[in-house]
Amino acid sequence: MELPTVTAHGRSDVGRVRSGNEDALLIGRTVFAVADGMGGHRGGEVASATALEPLAALDGRRFDDADTALAALTDAVVRANAAVSERSHAEPDLEGMGTTLTAVLVDGRDAHLVHVGDSRAYLARGGTFVQLTDDHTLVQTLLDQGRITADQVASHPHRSVITRAVGVGDDVEIDGMRLTLRDGDRLLLCSDGLSGVVDDEQIARTVAEHDPDAAVGLLVDAANAAGGPDNVTVVLLTVDGGADPDATAALPKVVRIRTDDAASETHDWATRYSDLGGASRTAVAGVGGSVPRRGRERLLGGTFDRIVLRLLVGVLTVAVVGGAATLGVRVLLDRAYLVGVADEEIVIYRGFDVQVGPVDLKRVEERTGVLLDDVPAAVRPSLEAGRPAADLGDARRIVANLPRSDTDAG
Numbered sequence: 001m002e003l004p005t006v007t008a009h010g011r012s013d014v015g016r017v018r019s020g021n022e023d024a025l026l027i028g029r030t031v032f033a034v035a036d037g038m039g040g041h042r043g044g045e046v047a048s049a050t051a052l053e054p055l056a057a058l059d060g061r062r063f064d065d066a067d068t069a070l071a072a073l074t075d076a077v078v079r080a081n082a083a084v085s086e087r088s089h090a091e092p093d094l095e096g097m098g099t100t101l102t103a104v105l106v107d108g109r110d111a112h113l114v115h116v117g118d119s120r121a122y123l124a125r126g127g128t129f130v131q132l133t134d135d136h137t138l139v140q141t142l143l144d145q146g147r148i149t150a151d152q153v154a155s156h157p158h159r160s161v162i163t164r165a166v167g168v169g170d171d172v173e174i175d176g177m178r179l180t181l182r183d184g185d186r187l188l189l190c191s192d193g194l195s196g197v198v199d200d201e202q203i204a205r206t207v208a209e210h211d212p213d214a215a216v217g218l219l220v221d222a223a224n225a226a227g228g229p230d231n232v233t234v235v236l237l238t239v240d241g242g243a244d245p246d247a248t249a250a251l252p253k254v255v256r257i258r259t260d261d262a263a264s265e266t267h268d269w270a271t272r273y274s275d276l277g278g279a280s281r282t283a284v285a286g287v288g289g290s291v292p293r294r295g296r297e298r299l300l301g302g303t304f305d306r307i308v309l310r311l312l313v314g315v316l317t318v319a320v321v322g323g324a325a326t327l328g329v330r331v332l333l334d335r336a337y338l339v340g341v342a343d344e345e346i347v348i349y350r351g352f353d354v355q356v357g358p359v360d361l362k363r364v365e366e367r368t369g370v371l372l373d374d375v376p377a378a379v380r381p382s383l384e385a386g387r388p389a390a391d392l393g394d395a396r397r398i399v400a401n402l403p404r405s406d407t408d409a410g
């Protein structure tokens, strides 16, 4: 059986509303990708471009087997995550940036796909047109949970809220997939600037009825004709040769790759905290050695909170932007936790302390059994406002370190 050849066409357009293009695309010989950045003025552009670099480095490489190829592709996304994250911490005006990433690696008869965020991959094969990727969005989650209907998705005011992105945390959860290429297959990668305004039926028809080069231009034109509210990026792969197109193969299954199960000790908040021990010691030393034990815990708690806040500032910046979700600004619903109050009880929330319209982006993760009355009046306002935590363990430590009214009346 001959090896398939893959031809790619692509285009990225600023659209009709935005002043800059935060999308990026990669068209190599064997690697193809779309990234849609988010973040401050420069952040989005830098994030999407930075994320594509480790993928470009894979271009042209051949692999011994499918597992090795997918592992290499996944590894490139992990490196993209680290590169974006490191830059966002190093450069203040890039803080909080992140990007979606949907990429394909062609190796022999296989195409490997990795995906994070709400850009999409579609497959046109033998008269069918299917979306290969799941959107990592709040509305998709609400739909999966049966809280909204499919009809409500397209017009939902919070459709720009994404639940995963590259470069916003130490870890990234990646969807992976392998596809055996068939003669005549067309693989479409696009940013939400296309899929958000042009329906699947029109996209499918355009891909089916036109030469790839023309189809790419027509898809961008269709997005702009629909108002062009966002940057629009399209990459279209056309497969010649390879397996028989008539074979009725089952569609590939998505493999969920959780990189937070692998290594990354830096994710553990306790480790990061002890790495920053110098700062804590200085804070305690500043008030002398006579600080009673409970007071010391409280001081440590105070330092702790500030460090947490600094580490979370990127995420929180994005959350604050959430108030502008109706403007189409992308928001990340991250794995952040908050210690707060519900019905006079101190609880651990998961999510953001942002109420966006009817949707509250947080829910009670854990009840603590500690009542607001159990803690001194002085700490209650900060709990009522919500104290951010890096993860669940961090949130539990914040609760454990809270002073109690009976021994520390305040």
Ligand code: MN
Pocket: 036, 191, 192, 193, 230, 231
């Ligand atoms: Mn977009």
